[in-house]
Amino acid sequence: MATICSTHCRSYPSLQPVSSPSSKLGHVPQHVTLSSSASKRFLAAKVSLKSQSDSNEVAVHTHQPQQSDGAATAAAVPVDIDTTQKLLNSELLSFTSAEESRAEASSYNNGNESVSITVVGASGDLAKKKIFPALFALYYEDCLPKHFTIFGYARSKMTDAELRTMVSKTLTCRIDKRENCGEKMDEFLKRCFYHSGQYDSQENFAALDKKLKEHENGKASNRLFYLSIPPNIFIDAVKCASSSASSGNGWTRVIVEKPFGRDSESSAALTKSLKQYLREDQIFRIDHYLGKELVENLSVLRFSNLIFEPLWSRQYIRNVQFIFSEDFGTEGRGGYFDNYGIIRDIMQNHLLQILALFAMETPVSLDAEDIRNEKVKVLRSMRPLELGTMVIGQYKSHTKGGVTYPAYTDDKTVPKDSLTPTFAAAALFIDNARWDGVPFLMKAGKALHKKGAEIRVQFRHVPGNLYNRTFGTDLDRATNELVIRVQPDEAIYLKINNKVPGLGMKLDRSHLNLHYAARYSKEIPDAYERLLLDAIEGERRLFIRSDELDAAWSLFTPVLKELEEKRVVPEYYPYGSRGPVGAHYLAARYNVRWGDLGIDMDQ
């Protein structure tokens, strides 16, 4: 039976044994403290990694709430390691931030409730490329509720069979379970339907409602609408969906795709219009970078390892870099892109969201509101960007190896005189006690030499370093650097100095390396899978709250206006290059050298 949110498809913060090829039972934590109350949020499920050599037994401590004197009572109960393995995999250790959603999720499987997912704009690029494949992956992993139906909605005329054919072309299977993929795909496609309609037609949405009801078959209905359409028709669709096709006896949620406006004013107007038809808790503003595995891991890395948090401040960190790079241009999306540009497309949302997660104070809990409260504080402590601390660029045509790559303005949907930046670099500052004076550098560009996204944390020089002479003059090369490679080939590595083995004293740069492909055999889920599952479960942690959005726009709106009003000419860089030289000068002003995507690992 399909179960939503079973531990294999969803792991909220829980200490899970690693299913890496090299992982053996004997290597799992051998001293475990379990909470006696699994129903409490983020209860102190503490797992101590104390090894008991040669023992097939672990001590499980039921951790009681603290007594008034602050002492916790703990009773050690020996259990065998198989039991512990099961416990490690069970809900007991899963101190979830989504307790209520889980209760809600389990009710989907008792047979009385249904979930209908309507992809509005089903004929479009995002739906085909990301949404349907993510839904299939969730189905494949048994993560969708028992009674679910998927509807595609768009103006294009299509039959159910045609939608299925279209969708089937984009589906892929998980690498480790290919055997029954075809079967699963057929089962999945049978649950997909299509309804053609206008985005502003109450009548067409009412007809959709009728079809949804037939599929819900008298069960309590929960409805998720994914707005995969251009922003100018968001409000029409929300209005019609909410008044003619929302659930009468369950929840109705709407996932809204970016862009959430183009500046503070248009974003506020969009929020205001959305709130005419929806409550804030029904709106799921998606930023798919928040669903990426390594972005999710950022908080785990920082808050569950003693070694990082004490270093996470201006005292030890010299600068932080957020780098996004694509090795292709705006091919096919020039029409959309020209109205937004790279600053709105990537920096104001994806990179800024990662920055806020990176820099926030420890939240009270992993609850969505607690995390979003901390993120918004970071955003509100930041200085708005200024033209003087930015560089913008646009790619130009370039011929290499007999192939001519187009300029941005060669795109037929882009005006010939467009000044829209396809590259930008900026220095940002957080004026709070933790980060005062630390440059947070962002760089984002299309049509560059490589594809990748990384966070780089460069630490300060070791004061009075005894080995300075051995490093030569370039001390920067010898400082520690933590690299979180978000994509591709996910990895987290720390650059350290060590001695080359031998009788002499020669120093070497090495990496303490968590390379995901080597460590985990399981394929990393696509960001859209995580986010769709969260929306179904009502988990809001990875979606943007309206005050976060306001704060984010306040930082970028003044400089965006200035760029447009002054018609600032971008620095042109060849397609496939490393981007404008200006970005290096900008970094140099803060004594920073940009990290080179992927290069460290190749060394």
Ligand SMILES: NC(=O)C1=CN([C@@H]2O[C@H](COP(=O)(O)OP(=O)(O)OC[C@H]3O[C@@H](n4cnc5c(N)ncnc54)[C@H](OP(=O)(O)O)[C@@H]3O)[C@@H](O)[C@H]2O)C=CC1
């Ligand atoms: N594609 C991507 O990689 C990403 C997209 N996004 C966002 O997701 C949303 C969807 O993106 P994407 O799929 O690329 O968009 P598309 O341009 O492919 O549009 C989706 C569908 O909307 C309908 N549509 C398009 N233009 C109009 C129009 N002017 N008036 C009415 N209907 C229209 C079309 O369906 P029909 O004609 O059948 O009604 C189309 O198939 C957008 O908000 C985009 O910004 C966000 C991140 C990445």
Ligand SMILES: O=C1O[C@H](COP(=O)(O)O)[C@@H](O)[C@H](O)[C@H]1O
């Ligand atoms: O939101 C967007 O993201 C994509 C890049 O996403 P990724 O997951 O493939 O890294 C970008 O190409 C697009 O311009 C932007 O709108």
